[in-house]
Amino acid sequence: MSTYAIGDPQGCQTSLLRLLDEVKFDPAADRLWLVGDLVNRGPDSLAVLRFVKSLGESAISVLGNHDLHLLALAEGYGRAHKGDTLDAVLAAPDRDELLAWLRQRKLAWREGDFLMVHAGVLPGWTLDDTMQRAAEAEAVLHGAHYRDFFAQMYGNAPVAWDEDLQGVERLRVIVNAFTRLRYCTPTGEMEFHHKGAPGTQPAGWLPWFEVPGRQSAAATLVFGHWS
Template sequence: MAIYAVGDIQGCYAELQLLLAQMRFDPAQDRLWLVGDLVNRGPGSLEVLRLVKSLGDSAITVLGNHDLHLLAVAEGAAELHRTDTLDGILSAPDRGELLAWLRQQRLLYAEGDYVLVHAGLLPQWGVKQAASLAREVESALRSDDYATFLARMYGNAPHTWDDGLAGYKRLRVIVNAFTRMRICTPQGEMEFKFKGEVEHIPAGFLPWFDVPERKSRKATVIFGHWSALGLKVTPNVIALDTGCLWGGPMTAIRLDDRQLFQVSCNSPVAKHW
């Protein structure tokens, strides 16, 4: 059995199919770990959701900010953006089934020495605490009142973690760290406007994974979300968003030997964005 971790897909279905073929992925034996953002901006979001759902236990995905955005739009808790490509899902005959499945997905997955998350972990969080906090959000998403949570999850404040936080403020910080964070201060204050390259990070901030003595540093964190960061493979960090949507490749890594697999993203829609 091989485990393949795959970077942000964002509706680039054709490229995902090519990547799976290149890896010779066998759902009967192998497993896919997906860093989230399955949907949006690319032309095949509906097909991506259907494919990943069809893989059952052979695929594990964590939720990204675009996946949560889809759920919020579907519940009327957010409006479609000009660049969204979610109409195919929202008008699909199996819309309800797909969205119900998406709500059941994790915010974080940990196995052995690996942690799978969309954006990152705050430096104050060890893996055990992070997994517990992820379950709080997952419970809200799976509850009967999930629409209220989706309506209240948006916003940049609070931008720092406090163990005493409660209610939707607490859930919002957890969501923002796991799905939106790229940089923070050494004390864990998050900044959400920055999307650029490392050398242009504002003074006082640094990549979340470079915070000295962060509590999750002994684990290998697999994440995406930061296309301007690109591919980064170190003993304890694997960043896989290589910007397929923006004309870069789609990237996967086989965890047992760290062999990389990449396909070019030539979709006219991807180039347009």
């Protein structure tokens, strides 16, 4: 059995299938880790969702920012962006089934010394902290009151974790870290505007995975978002 990790399909079903064919992926024997952003930007988000869902337990996918954007739009929150390619999903006859399945994906997945997230992990979070924070937000996303979170999901503030945070501000920091983080200060203040490659960021910011003393450094991190 082999485990393959793939980043950010973003609605590119043909490319995804070609890649799986290249590695001779066998869903009966192998496992597939997908780091989120199954949808948007590419031409066939609907096919990607249907395909990954059809793989059942052979595929593990965590939530990315584009996945959450789709879920929020479906509930009437947020606004569509110019480059969105989500209309086919929203108009599909099986949209409710697909969206319910997508919403039940996790924000972080850990097996042994491997940890998968979509974007990042704040430098002050240990592996146990990371999984506890993920579970806290997942309980809301998977629960009966998920619409309340989507109504207030969008926003950059607060930009840093504080254990005393409560309510939607606490959840927003957790979700932003897992699904949007690229750069932060050594103390964990997140920066969301710069999207260039490492080395192009403004002074004072570091790629989150290069922060000295990062508390999750003992694990092998599997993540995407930089595409």
